[in-house]
Amino acid sequence: MLEALMDSAYIKSLPFLYEGLKLTLLITIVGLFLGFILGAFTGLGRLSKNGFIRGISTIFVEVVRGTPILVQVLFIYFGISEDLIGVNISGLTAAIIAITINAGAYIAEIVRGAVHSIDKGQYEAGRAVGLTERQTMRYIIWPQAFKRMIPPLGNQFIISLKDTSLFSVIAVGELVYQGRQYYNATFEVFETLVMVCIIYLMITIPTSVILRRVERKLDV
């Protein structure tokens, strides 16, 4: 019985899937990090007094949120890099750009919502003390808003993590791609997919649990 298990795809696929998991995490973490920077700028841009900045930010957010991420990555990989500029970027680069842009748009909304939710009196008190607009944002509004961003950012992590599975279409060797490679060779489709799911859940479930704790602690 144990021998049969050890010999099955449940176990034997693991080294393969592990390689995929590394890429999945790399794309998610780097993409989210860059996406947060992009989202912070765009989110604040949507609250800007400058109509031009506000317009650009809004268009970016609406276009990205209104189109499927699969189309976005195809655009980045084939449409823009090969067709338009004629340079080839690696699938991994395309995947990271796609997550950056896609998560960036959603994070922009998270940032905008969190900053917007801070009582206007906080801004006024900062200004009344003599802080500049920038200082008020940096020392008063942002730290309070950031706390409120943590739960939705955690949520976005889970979403982006799952979104990376789409990058198997451009042959990025992430978790799902590796799984498909494995079962195409061994025909052990069911066993492999079970393992793929388990690996995703081993990341997403603890993340949710931690998030819920943090949420309760922050009381937001």
Next chain:
Amino acid sequence: MITVKDLHKSFGDLEVLKGINAEVKESEVVCVIGPSGSGKSTFLRCINLLEDITSGEVTIDQDVINDPKTNINQVRSQVGMVFQHFNLFPHKTVLENITIGPVKVKGMKEEAAKEIALQLLEKVGLSDKADAYPESLSGGQKQRAAIARSLAMEPKVMLFDEPTSALDPELVGDVLEVMKDLAREGMTMVVVTHEMGFAREVGDRVMFMDEGVVMEEGDPQQIFEDPQNPRTQEFLSKIL
């Protein structure tokens, strides 16, 4: 010290201030009273440019504050403002609430700012709360901390917008006491308030505002005991 000339303020089509003229002398305590929606808060907020002024002129110590050439942040750091809902920074301790202005605006050293903050906390009776966070304070303590925060900038003028109306009645006294001390020390103050006792005792002058204009002003005795304007009479009869 403060001169307001023909101050108008509109929000879109709604004209809230319709030509206010006022003068506040150094060390004077002016109390502003009037019905809800008459523009009292807006008036105060125009004095430190939390609202931009539609037309007219506000001068503080010879500086026309709504002149585009004036450094607004400079002006604001000289005008303290105390809000009805305190607006303390919840993510900072009481001490940090007080030091942030001197440190970030005036470039003061942390240590020096801390020393000033501790002195101010003693003055408002909150020495033991320096390291507490605002959420753990009572309303009255919050407001006293907020007053200390404003004082840390060494303002020439303090503006108070109904500083006690969000407080439980038994907490009002401590805050008024702090304000009385300030007045005694010669602080120039403009106080929007419903505390007629305070206006009578501490106020050098009372301004009655209604519908965006100053309907009547005079010394507290006269306004409360012998109001001339029928609107003042009506307002006072409702609240006294």
